[in-house]
Amino acid sequence: SAVISQKPSRDICQRGTSLTIQCQVDSQVTMMFWYRQQPGQSLTLIATANQGSEATYESGFVIDKFPISRPNLTFSTLTVSNMSPEDSSIYLCSVEGLIYFGEQFFGPGTRLTVL
Amino acid sequence: KQEVTQIPAALSVPEGENLVLNCSFTDSAIYNLQWFRQDPGKGLTSLLLIQSSQREQTSGRLNASLDKSSGRSTLYIAASQPGDSATYLCAGREYMYSGGGADGLTFGKGTHLIIQP
Numbered sequence: 001s002a003v004i005s006q007k008p009s010r011d012i013c014q015r016g017t018s019l020t021i022q023c024q025v026d027s028q029v030t031m032m033f034w035y036r037q038q039p040g041q042s043l044t045l046i047a048t049a050n051q052g053s054e055a056t057y058e059s060g061f062v063i064d065k066f067p068i069s070r071p072n073l074t075f076s077t078l079t080v081s082n083m084s085p086e087d088s089s090i091y092l093c094s095v096e097g098l099i100y101f102g103e104q105f106f107g108p109g110t111r112l113t114v115l
Numbered sequence: 116k117q118e119v120t121q122i123p124a125a126l127s128v129p130e131g132e133n134l135v136l137n138c139s140f141t142d143s144a145i146y147n148l149q150w151f152r153q154d155p156g157k158g159l160t161s162l163l164l165i166q167s168s169q170r171e172q173t174s175g176r177l178n179a180s181l182d183k184s185s186g187r188s189t190l191y192i193a194a195s196q197p198g199d200s201a202t203y204l205c206a207g208r209e210y211m212y213s214g215g216g217a218d219g220l221t222f223g224k225g226t227h228l229i230i231q232p
Contacts, residue, residue, distance in 0.1 A: 033219040042204060043159075045219035056218070059116075092158060094219075102147045102166065102208060104220060106159040 002027040002105070004095060010111040013083055020079045021110045023093030028073035030097025033104070034066070037090040046091075049076040083114045117142045117207050121223035129231045132195050136226045138188040138205030146208045148188050149220065150179050152201040159204065163190070195230045202227045 007022045023032065032049040047055040047068055055068035070076040080087050090111050094104040118141040128134055140148070147166045151159040163172045163179040165188065171180040178191040192199060206220035 035219070042222045042224045043206075043220075045221070048218055058219070094159075103161060103164040104149065104206075105161055106151075108158040 002029075002095075004093065004105060004107040006091075006093060006107040006110050008110060009108065010113075012113045012115060015084050015114055017083055018079055018081045019083065019112060020077050021091050021093075021112075023076045023078070023095075023107055025074050025095050029095040030073075031095065032070060032076045033094045033096070034068060034076070034078045035092045035094065035106075037092065037109070039088070043092065046078070049078075049093075080112065083112075085114045088112060088114045117145070117209050117221040119205055119207050119221050119223040121203075121205050121226050123226055124224065125227040125229075127229040127231060128195060130195060130197060133191070133193050134195055134228075136190040136192070136203050136205075136228070138190070138223055140186050140188070140207045140221075142207075142209060143183045143186055144209065145183060148179075148181055149206050149208070150177075150188075150190050151204040151206065153204060153225070154201050162203075197230045197232045200228055200230045 003026045005024050013019050034046040035043045036046055037043045045058045046061045047057040049055050049068050049070040051070045065081055067079045090109045092109045093107045096104045120139045122137050149164045150162040153159050165172050165179055165181040176193040181188045202225045204222055204225045206222045208220050
């Protein structure tokens with residue numbers, strides 16, 4: 001089965017800085033997504049990472065705060081910009097199209113703490 | 116926008132029992148529904164995917180059903196084991212391009228399951 005990796009696995013950052021999270025999958029996939037899991041909460045969709053075009057953001061999330069890139073069918077990045085303590089969360093990427101269209105598989109997540 | 120609710124929020128049962136986890140969703144025009152488990156400090160593991168045209172899916176001791184008309188899905192776990200202890204998440208997917216937004220999954224808050232040895 002495919003391997004989905006994220007870097008970094010965790011980080012502690014100062015407020016006002018930015019962090020870029022990478023998601024790499026070892027097979028070409030149709031779709032890639034980014035989710036956030038705040039402490040003690042379930043997952044919330046941030047955006048769909050579209051190859052070669054601007055990401056599609058869910059209501060409440062904006063490009064200036066969460067810029068996303070997807071240069072090819074196996075790689076995407078999410079940047080958390082101008083961070084505040086409220087951005088402390090686990091950020092997860094997911095991919096779709098590995099096996100069945102519509103089934104999503106998740107990376108291990110990036111645990112971000114903002115001081 | 117789809118809303119997904121899971122009950123109970125937490126469940127603790129002795130080993131060996133059969134149990135049912137419930138999931139309800141507000142929009143019957145659902146494209147598919149997926150069940151996941153999440154272990155503490157780890158990512159999500161996909162358990163079962165039910166397409167909108169299907170009524171159930173089975174994998175080992177797990178069986179998931181989907182009733183679009185009532186807006187419900189259930190996850191049945193047979194002969195529970197301590198290794199089944201985890202948080203179980205239900206997530207629904209709307210049809211792509213159905214109402215704007217990013218077309219990903221909408222998650223419930225999960226059922227935290229503890230199987231007592």
